[in-house]
Amino acid sequence: MSTDDLPSGYQQVDSSADPDALLEAMEVTAAWPATVDLRSWERDRLALAGGERLLDVGCGLGEAARALAVDLGATGEVLGLDTSTAMLARARTDWDVECPAHFALGDAMALGVPSGSFDAARAERVLQWLPDPRSALTELARVLRAGGRVSLIDTDWGSLRLDIGDEALTSAVQRTMAVERHRPSRVGRRLADLAEAAGFRDVETTQATQVWSDWDPDRSPAPDGCFSMRDLADDMVEAGELDAADLEGFVAAAQDAARNGRFTMSLTMHAVVGTR
Numbered sequence: 722m723s724t725d726d727l728p729s730g731y732q733q734v735d736s737s738a739d740p741d742a743l744l745e746a747m748e749v750t751a752a753w754p755a756t757v758d759l760r761s762w763e764r765d766r767l768a769l770a771g772g773e774r775l776l777d778v779g780c781g782l783g784e785a786a787r788a789l790a791v792d793l794g795a796t797g798e799v800l801g802l803d804t805s806t807a808m809l810a811r812a813r814t815d816w817d818v819e820c821p822a823h824f825a826l827g828d829a830m831a832l833g834v835p836s837g838s839f840d841a842a843r844a845e846r847v848l849q850w851l852p853d854p855r856s857a858l859t860e861l862a863r864v865l866r867a868g869g870r871v872s873l874i875d876t877d878w879g880s881l882r883l884d885i886g887d888e889a890l891t892s893a894v895q896r897t898m899a900v901e902r903h904r905p906s907r908v909g910r911r912l913a914d915l916a917e918a919a920g921f922r923d924v925e926t927t928q929a930t931q932v933w934s935d936w937d938p939d940r941s942p943a944p945d946g947c948f949s950m951r952d953l954a955d956d957m958v959e960a961g962e963l964d965a966a967d968l969e970g971f972v973a974a975a976q977d978a979a980r981n982g983r984f985t986m987s988l989t990m991h992a993v994v995g996t997r
């Protein structure tokens with residue numbers, strides 16, 4: 722699949738229809754309990770020491786690197802790379818810890834930094850936007866020193882389960898999301914395999930499930946930090962799981978269920994750490 726085949730989204734933030742919305746969604750998703758849990762697990766496993774160098778690939782707003790940088794202290798160093806100037810600008814503005822940081826344009830699949838130059842490297846929710854996640858793992862392995870640690874966090878969108886009291890719709894959503902179209906949307910479940918294939922050892926894994934049960938459709942078209950029910954319906958139509966004529970009915974049914982306290986949606990995210 723070429724990059725041209727990918728739909729717009731986080732692979733081209735700056736030229737997307739609404740970059741501010743993509744930045745705002747990063748703030749919201751950083752507060753998901755599942756994200757908080759996985760970042761906490763990652764921090765324990767990486768056990769960064771004062772003076773070490775951390776690379777954050779696809780760093781976004783840089784808030785995860787900021788929390789880890791507390792462990793690096795004033796003698797440590799962070800490099801955040803991202804393809805979005807808007808993300809990088811916010812990461813620079815928000816940096817408020819003593820550890821020095823540098824944020825620069827960079828591509829996960831061709832990092833452009835010297836081999837063996839980092840003690841730890843992470844990529845969170847980035848692989849799912851890449852045409853070739855394996856090349857990103859090859860690069861992460863290349864830039865780490867021997868004994869360096871890698872951390873990956875990503876989503877398995879195929880795990881999305883929607884319950885609005887209609888089993889047929891639940892199944893149609895599952896079938897829609899089970900198939901990767903346009904991008905590696907299920908890469909979360911493959912993180913350990915990718916890390917091992919890239920030569921990492923002592924690979925440890927965990928997962929966390931994000932649950933939405935208090936979506937207010939009169940306040941927002943989407944559950945917090947997620948895509949809208951209309952976008953989901955569009956996907957279902959594209960996947961042949963919903964007739965175009967039934968699209969509005971699907972959105973209305975999801976909204977009605979939410980208004981009546983019968984809306985539940987869940988999504989599983991995965992995390993992996995390994996040693997170079």
Ligand SMILES: C[S@@+](CC[C@H](N)C(=O)[O-])C[C@H]1O[C@@H](n2cnc3c(N)ncnc32)[C@H](O)[C@@H]1O
Pocket residue numbers: 731732733734747751778779780781782783785802803804805808827828829830844845846847850851
């Ligand atoms: C969903 S966001 C995740 C941001 C951050 N890692 C986090 O978890 O909060 C995906 C990020 O990857 C960046 N990105 C997309 N394609 C990239 C690439 N080829 N190389 C580096 N960064 C990329 C986007 O600009 C965006 O900031």
